[in-house]
Amino acid sequence: MVPADQGGGVMRADLLAEPTAGLDEALAAVDAFDRALTGGLLRPQPAQAAGLAELAGAVAGTPLAARVAEAADRAAAGAAGEDHLVALAAARTALLGSVHDALMTRVVEATGRPHDEEPAPAPGEQPAVNLLAAARSWLCDLARCGWRGIDHEVVSGAAQVVSAMLPDPALRRLATLLDGFAAELAACCPGATLDRVPERRWADLWSRATLLTVPGAAGTPVTSTVTGRLLPLGVDVQEHATAVQAQVHAVFEPADGGTPRLVRAGVSVPKPDTVVGAGLWQLLRPHLSLLAAVSEGRSMDLADMPVTAEGDLVWADGHARPGEPADAFATARVALPTATGTATAALDRHPARIAVPVFLEGYTAGQDDGTLTFTVAGHALAVDTDRVPAAGPLTPEAVAASGACIGLLRWDNGAYRVQPLAVETTVRKKAVAIHAGGWAGGTTDKAGVKAEKAATDAVAVLRERAGKLLRK
């Protein structure tokens, strides 16, 4: 039995299994639009027109209603202009924003932690750039072709835009998204012969990229600075063929004795597709001293570190120095239950963006249809071990044998799941903590050293070639 008084300790995982009113209806409208996009909007069939109308109907009670209704009409007639397609992307994004909010309400109930409801400020203006228009034009071509209609010619249209955008930090978000998206589409050409289409995913990427072509949408303004102690919980890695990001999730304790809050600190970089595994840490390590602190099990002391309203520290090594040793599991047991979560920016309200630090203990590990599960408070929660980076000491086997877990609570295709960041387990009768990001700052682990050596060699070859060829 779960005690009635949570005290911030045990997660009410049972709440995560309860149905959420309106969720299925909202997702059905999203699916209807996604199917329309799969067939392409050049010459829409009646079923596609119905899908577009369903999306418009779902936002009929919102300020978007008139623009989306017009856009759906025009698109159904095969006559959608760029502004109409942007309106459709906005409608889909708004619907998933409402899904996000409903899912987060459950997460807040289940974790029993306070949550900052203060809405994030609207992003700042950013000068309109021709490149944004070029990107939008490519995205509109895609929408007209549909996933079933893509070929090498239409997909390769992204390459020039991406190359021109990548060097500009202000355009990095859209550039990185388009680069990863275009690589997937290229690998799936021609669309006509695909066995199956990742409809939700590609419509997500398309909608998000389309909205990011609106000038000002991609800004992440720094709203204040923070001074105090940073207690890392773990590292989450995200990667596609030509980009990687590591995000450290942590509890921040203000020096002035204010309420502790959840924050993230990340670093990202574009990369050649042949730099993989330990090579990712090598690219990121020099730019975020926090990664070394994570590997060493240390806190860091921050002074005037810039932070966004969403709780993302915009890290600069000059504002941080290594602090006292800090065990992530002690942080998870003691500091995490009192830490406040932060609000999410309007554009980022999407189920895929949910990544809430949680601490689980006293669960029973099991298997359900080949997926590892932790049964917590009577509810079997799926464990997403596939997200544990290969270049690290944490393995799915260690997760399955664990007794306590720091993870990120996420949601995808209809269910919550937990992504392990670190576990406590027993190795040769000794209790040990194993971190997914254990190699982030470097490693003396035998397998880790070997992986690091191979990665160093790969980058050395590329740098040598680049030195010869790029500067001629």
Place this chain on the structure above:
Amino acid sequence: MSDWERSSTARVIPPARPRKLAKVPFVELADGRLQGVVSSGSDIERVYVSSIAAGSWTFACSTNNNRPCGGARGGFCNHIRALVNEAVLQYGAERVARYLRVETADGEPDAQGVTDAMSAARPPQGDTAAAAPVFSRFLRHLAYLELAPTTAPLPEMQWFPPTRAVA
């Protein structure tokens, strides 16, 4: 199956597998070809640009200065064979075979099998028109090493989780 289609983070392409890059610094499945850059065995200043077209298996090999490869007359040269081998290491034999539209006899493709199946069909030698764009894609690929990292948040990467699955 329908779960995958309703997933925002469905894994669509497996990540490249690590391989040694000295011999073949660049290989890709793009523009309807298996194409890449192969180091010369004798001259470290020279590289060969090699390609095989999907379906027709039309092959081409020349230096980056557009001199034809002496080995690629009437059949695959060693550069092209090396290209296929490294592509199989990076992407897995199945993905390479599918992209090139090669059906191997025993159904379980490997690098040798893929090369042999194409070679046995006596594919035509193409012109070296693709060499320039392939080489410029190689330079673009190298330029990724020169791009600055950022500590500003990149929320779009939430759609790109890692995977432990291999190609």
